Amino acid sequence: MAPFIRLKFVSKSFADVVAVDNLSLDIEKGELFCLLGASGCGKSTLLRLLAGFESPTKGTIEIDGHDMAGVAPADRPVNFMFQNYALFPHMSVAGNVGYGLRRAGVRGDALDERVNALLKLVRLQNLGSRKPHQLSGGQRQRVALARALARRPKLLLLDEPLAALDKKLREDTQFELVDIQEKLDTTFIVVTHDQEEAMTLAGRIGIMDAGQLVQVDEPRKLYERPKNSFVADFLGTISFVDGVVGQRDKTGIALDGDLKIRAITNLDLAVGKAVRLAIRPEKICLSRTASTAPNQIEVVVEDLAYLGFATNYRVKTPSGQMFKLQQQQRRSNETPLSWGETGYVHFDPQDVIVLED
Ligand SMILES: Nc1ncnc2c1ncn2[C@@H]1O[C@H](COP(=O)(O)OP(=O)(O)OP(=O)(O)O)[C@@H](O)[C@H]1O
Ligand SMILES: [Mg+2]
Known part of the structure; x- marks a missing residue:
């Protein structure tokens, strides 16, 4: 019809x-x-x-x-x-x-x-x-x-x-x-x-x-x-990471360079190809201590905005890459990180969006 x-x-x-x-x-x-x-x-x-x-x-x-x-x-x-x-x-x-x-x-x-x-x-x-x-x-x-x-x-x-x-x-x-x-x-x-x-x-x-x-x-x-x-x-907040494919295997890719971010993707991307990765704020965890989680990156808190139900952060890696993330206000043992503090972000390779343009 x-x-x-x-x-x-x-x-x-x-x-x-x-x-x-x-x-x-x-x-x-x-x-x-x-x-x-x-x-x-x-x-x-x-x-x-x-x-x-x-x-x-x-x-x-x-x-x-x-x-x-x-x-x-x-x-x-x-x-x-x-x-x-x-x-x-x-x-x-x-x-x-x-x-x-x-x-x-x-x-x-x-x-x-x-x-x-x-x-x-x-x-x-x-x-x-x-x-x-x-x-x-x-x-x-x-x-x-x-x-x-x-x-x-x-x-x-x-x-x-x-x-x-x-x-x-x-x-x-x-x-x-x-x-x-x-x-x-x-x-x-x-x-x-x-x-x-x-x-x-x-x-x-x-x-x-x-x-x-x-x-x-x-x-x-x-x-x-x-x-x-x-x-x-256009739709929502997102952090972009521009890079070059450094490794390719069956399930995904990892970037070359200092941010070896891993992403799950079935796009056909050869080593050496320029890509843009994108991560939503709610997919990024911020913690004061390092762990063995994948895609863990050291950052400094640049900005934060307390919204009541959550806190929005802008954090920066030593190489200058910014991430925007949102931490839900849950009961937790850890007091939230504040301005200028050093911590670690991590996010699941499954949650990394791979864009070709
Ligand atoms: N009657 C008209 N004569 C000349 N240009 C027009 C006319 N109507 C619309 N345009 C132009 O066409 C384009 C699209 O206009 P339109 O009104 O469809 O936008 P819109 O997406 O509805 O924007 P907004 O969110 O501001 O309402 C604009 O550049 C506008 O200036
Ligand atoms: Mg209109």
């Missing part, structure tokens, strides 16, 4: 700016897909192309098996929630949610029932008669979501839907959004530039850079098996 959404070699240029560059992507029905990327990489343009507010300079867009070329926004099975969603200020919450339904000719009990069901879905059932200015930011956001869902779009496009919310409210709303999406089985495409939000929401994430998709994968794969340095660096 054809995927629900199929973009084939889609480009969009504005004069000399290439906002979307030869992009191909399939999205299945019922997916919650996140587009993640830096400001200006083309996320909003891609959504606007899907919604029909822009037409591609090149390439084709299919939704639900139909070519969307020349199909007006109103005739697409799509609804769009803009980043700066505006509620109608003079209308009640229920009025806002029912707006599209009324325009489609729904009246009376059918309208009330549908509006009530939507309000219940976004947990605003008691606030139907309030005006938007009598709501909190998060409540307003949920009204906008209910309004966008009212006509049961097959595809809902959300452009930075939670950008206006504070951290706590944002986290709660993220879980709610996932819940709602699971209940409705609508296909969601959510744009965000917040990587944690993308990890929380998405079944799959597409990492965008300069109008192109660099990698499309499940959150765990993106984090643990990034395709290249850009993705590794």
